[in-house]
Structures are given as structure tokens and as C-alpha cells.
Amino acid sequence: MQSGGDFSNGFHRDDHRDLDLEERQVPGLSSFGRAKKRGRGGARDPRGALTNGIRVSDEQKPLDTQGSSLPCTDFDVAYFHSYAHVGIHEEMIKDRARTETYREAIMRHQSLIQDKVVVDVGCGTGILSIFCAQAGAKRVYAVDASDIAVQAKEVVKANGLSDKVIVLHGRVEDVEIDEEVDVIISEWMGYMLLYESMLGSVITARDRWLKPGGLILPSHATLYMAPISHPDRYSHSIDFWRNVYGIDMSAMMQLAKQCAFEEPSVESISGETVLTWPEVVKHIDCQTIKIQELDSVTAKYKFKSMMRAPMHGFAFWFDVEFSEPAKNTSATSVANGSSSISPSREGNQKKRSNPSDALVLSTSPEAPPTHWQQTIVYFYDPIDVEQDQIIEGSVTLSQSKENRRFMNIHLEYTSAGRSFVKESVMR
CATH class of the missing domain: 3.40.50.150 (Vaccinia Virus protein VP39)
Structure with a gap:
């Protein structure tokens, strides 16, 4: 798995296109709205x-x-x-x-x-x-x-x-x-781990004051992604317009899609909505990461669907780990694309299966809920996938030039020979 470092948010554009297919949005100005913690x-x-x-x-x-x-x-x-x-x-x-x-x-x-x-x-x-x-x-x-x-x-x-x-x-x-x-x-963690860019302040504190070998809590963080099927959400926001008190209001559906799915959605989903095992987008070692890594992160992915279902988008969540620098051994395994953390098994305070026995706080769909929930990037239209079908592509997460606390998300994905692009902005 390639890593790169932040979340990405896309851009809006009025002429939302469904060519085979690009889902795009063009940048727009909005007030800093989702301040959560930082x-x-x-x-x-x-x-x-x-x-x-x-x-x-x-x-x-x-x-x-x-x-x-x-x-x-x-x-x-x-x-x-x-x-x-x-x-x-x-x-x-x-x-x-x-x-x-x-x-x-x-x-x-x-x-x-x-x-x-x-x-x-x-x-x-x-x-x-x-x-x-x-x-x-x-x-x-x-x-x-x-x-x-x-x-x-x-x-x-x-x-x-x-x-x-x-x-x-x-x-x-x-x-x-x-x-x-x-x-x-x-x-310091924001939605999608890096939204709000507060990690940069931790890095600055580390470089200014921390003694060599000093302790940083949390010590590591890992951002995951996986495709999801969430028909209830789609039906609630979009299919509702097909019949409104007996009136055909399907002419509203395109606008409804843009309004509902233009920006990433922070919500709680269940493990049953996830179509595949997750993959690592970014692993962070708080002892060594540099601020420049937070400008842009690119990760390639390749998923194999575990079921036949409509795919409605991608979910993102993260784990953070609390361990001493000398005892941590996770960086190598995650860099190779196989996290030793089981991302949705044992609840928030999961312990890794390796001897480091680190304490982990998880925001995965199968962990007890947190205020971070999960972040979903929805497609404007679902894609039907078969069991064992390959879904592959890349995701780029970058700080907005307009406001470094905003995140630009650029998703490219291919399934059954069709290629798509989805861009959005997390404000």
C-alpha cells in the first residue's frame, strides 16, 4: 500500500456528470463548519x-x-x-x-x-x-x-x-x-484521522521540545478504507423522491444526489455494510512523520468484494495506538500493506496480537461507537458488484490550498471495466 498523508476533499461543480464516469465537484467557499475538536x-x-x-x-x-x-x-x-x-x-x-x-x-x-x-x-x-x-x-x-x-x-x-x-x-x-x-x-485526531490538520501542531511540539526517545501518546495512527453497500441511506435520501404523497417528483433526484452526496458524510455504519476487508491508506509514526507528509497522501488499493451488492461508496476510519517507541513493531507490517491490527474485531481498546501488546483506540464500524463515527464518500449512483469482483484504484488526500484545515479527496476507481472519479471537499 502506498501512503501519503492526509485526507482529501474534493470540489463541486454545478454540472454533475455521469459519464462512464466522472463524479466531480468544483471548489466552493464555505465557512469552517465542522470544527469538532481541534x-x-x-x-x-x-x-x-x-x-x-x-x-x-x-x-x-x-x-x-x-x-x-x-x-x-x-x-x-x-x-x-x-x-x-x-x-x-x-x-x-x-x-x-x-x-x-x-x-x-x-x-x-x-x-x-x-x-x-x-x-x-x-x-x-x-x-x-x-x-x-x-x-x-x-x-x-x-x-x-x-x-x-x-x-x-x-x-x-x-x-x-x-x-x-x-x-x-x-x-x-x-x-x-x-x-x-x-x-x-x-x-489530535479529526474526522478521517487528519481532517483539521492538528497533527502538524503535535509535530511542531515534538521538534521544538521533545527529548530524544521521549514518549508521544498516541504513538501511531492508521487510516483505513473499504467499499460499502448502504441501500437504506440511498433510499432515504434519493429514492424518496420517486413517489411523494402519490406525486412523481423524480425530477428532484439529480439535485438530491448532489446535495446529499457532494461532500463526505460523517455517520455511523455497521460492519454489515462493508463489502471487503479494509486496506491501509496511511500509517503514521508520530516519532518520525514530517509536516511535509501531511500536504498530500496517495494510496493505491485493490479490493475483492465478499458479496453481490450495490456499492454506494467508500468508508474511512482509523485506529490510534499507545505504545513506547522502542517496543513498537507495527510500522514494518503496515508498510507492507498488512496491518497487524484487526480493524474491526475486539472493540475500541483492542490489543494487537503481537508481543508489543499496545493499547488501541479504534473507530471502525465494528468497534463501540465514538464521536468520530466513520466518514463516507458516497457515489452519486451505486455500482452493482458481484461476489469476488475486483475494485481497484487510488485515493489522494490533500490539504486545501484555500484553507489547510479543509481536506480535498480525489478517488479513482475501476470495477468491471468501468472507470470512475469522485472528488469532494471536507470542510
Whole structure:
């Protein structure tokens, strides 16, 4: 499996074509809408002030002129602002699979956290920072670009941890920490793993502060894809128009297809909808990945259908793994296209079958549900596939030039001698 690194989102175009066949969309402007979890990778105090004695910036400069590796754009400001809303953090914290797996990962690695210095990238309300303090960390730098950092500081104070947890209201690219750190923890994953591009902030923190051989939690991540058959969804959105209170409204169907399936859909599907075993789109080693890898990811795939059914699109999901760098052995097997993680078997806190015994948080269709659900790229029209039929092609996931937090998805696929293209944008 070839890898490449991010999600892709496509473009819209009014003349949706069904030639043999291209399904295309041409880029359109829209507000940053799906902010889910990431307004936090690092914001800065816009006044350039000091926070807890740690420098946020040396000079009072506008956001877009600050001397950081990535300029802070208007899109970034809007993104950070979206994470100031308590509802986003409530949704994440109430995701028990997510929050309890992180807490278990921290306690499993307590020996590497106790009396050590930790950075929490995108700390949100500060819950992971507090878990680390409870595990015995000497000091935790909780960094967040959103104004939620103000509440995080109060939460830390209310729990009597202000001497251990230092909340920094600023971007990772801009704040200053005047010591090396032993551990980086971050819940950076977006829909389709890389949507919202927060992993770049983790990489920046790693390159700025992490000691050689330091711990990163999660340590690895793997994005999967597989073709699906989901007739109920298609019927609900499209076939409905064939007969509406006895009126033939099938003239609405083309527009309905464009509106329903133009952009990727975040929803929960069952394992029964998946037509084949999944394949790896991208494997990430958080110790070694470079920011440049996140610009564009291309993966080739070849599926063999396990049943006869209409194929309605492709589903994407991911696993993240919490392990010590020296003990992890998954990179080789995944690079060869065969993940040692069974992507839909044992639930969220799956342990791999190899001796590393790593803790895994899964968002697969057969795992307990998470707030990430699965991301589906639907076709405008289903494709009939036979049992054992080959479905092959490639997927390219890239950061939008319009807004790096948007993802462009370019899908090429061939089945039964017919070739198709589907492009969409995840905003």
C-alpha cells in the first residue's frame, strides 16, 4: 500500500456528470463548519502577553505577521474560536471510549510520566493534563489556542493543580517553553484521522521540545478504507423522491444526489455494510512523520468484494495506538500493506496480537461507537458488484490550498471495466 498523508476533499461543480464516469465537484467557499475538536493546537494570547511566566510572543504583532513556522490565518482564528464553545468539549469528554482509553494509556505509561515534564497539545478543558498530573507528572504544559484555555486554567485551579499544570493560551508555534519535555500527549485526531490538520501542531511540539526517545501518546495512527453497500441511506435520501404523497417528483433526484452526496458524510455504519476487508491508506509514526507528509497522501488499493451488492461508496476510519517507541513493531507490517491490527474485531481498546501488546483506540464500524463515527464518500449512483469482483484504484488526500484545515479527496476507481472519479471537499 502506498501512503501519503492526509485526507482529501474534493470540489463541486454545478454540472454533475455521469459519464462512464466522472463524479466531480468544483471548489466552493464555505465557512469552517465542522470544527469538532481541534481549535486547540495552539493559540496565542493576541496581546502577546506572558502567561504563567512563559512567553507567548516577544512582540505585540498581528496574528498574520507573527514569526512562527505557519502563519495564523483568518481561517485559523475562526477555527480556534469554534473550540471556545463548551458543547464541542462536552461531546469529546462524553465519548467514553475516547476519554477512558486516554486515561488508561496514561496510567499504563505512568512509569514514563511520573516526575517527568509533559506537554498537552490542544488541551481543551485540561482533562488529559489533569490525568497526567494525577499520574505523577512533575510539570504539565497545557497548550491551547482557543479561549477555552481560560476555563482550563480555572479547572486546574479548582483541582488544586496550579503548581503542576501550566496553561498556555497560545499556538504551539508561538508559545515558549524554556525546557525540554519528556512526554507529548494530544488528542489530535479529526474526522478521517487528519481532517483539521492538528497533527502538524503535535509535530511542531515534538521538534521544538521533545527529548530524544521521549514518549508521544498516541504513538501511531492508521487510516483505513473499504467499499460499502448502504441501500437504506440511498433510499432515504434519493429514492424518496420517486413517489411523494402519490406525486412523481423524480425530477428532484439529480439535485438530491448532489446535495446529499457532494461532500463526505460523517455517520455511523455497521460492519454489515462493508463489502471487503479494509486496506491501509496511511500509517503514521508520530516519532518520525514530517509536516511535509501531511500536504498530500496517495494510496493505491485493490479490493475483492465478499458479496453481490450495490456499492454506494467508500468508508474511512482509523485506529490510534499507545505504545513506547522502542517496543513498537507495527510500522514494518503496515508498510507492507498488512496491518497487524484487526480493524474491526475486539472493540475500541483492542490489543494487537503481537508481543508489543499496545493499547488501541479504534473507530471502525465494528468497534463501540465514538464521536468520530466513520466518514463516507458516497457515489452519486451505486455500482452493482458481484461476489469476488475486483475494485481497484487510488485515493489522494490533500490539504486545501484555500484553507489547510479543509481536506480535498480525489478517488479513482475501476470495477468491471468501468472507470470512475469522485472528488469532494471536507470542510
